[in-house]
Amino acid sequence: MLFRGKKEIYIYVLLLFLCRYLYYFEHGNQHITSSVIQGLIELIMTEMQSEHVSQDSLVDTFLANTLRYVRFQKQKGDDMAERYAAIEV
Secondary structure, eight states: HHHHSSSHHHHHHHHHHHHOOOOOOTOOOOOOOHHHHHHHHHHOOOOOOOOOOOOTTTTHHHHHHHHHHHHHHSSSSHHHHHHHTTTOO
């Protein structure tokens, strides 16, 4: 079973939104700002803590990989790194 409950499905959908928002953020959509990204990351983290999602779940792996990507973008040292600088992970 991929998900252990409805809450994990909800968190998974939030992660899908985060990935989509990151795409639009990188492509210059003015409505998707670093504060929007930050707020979504914080919401996901809060939901995961309140649900006590196990570390071996699909959702946890998806989040870890997405945050790793954000960290990578912050360290690149180019224009993209400047865009990602305000996002704390």
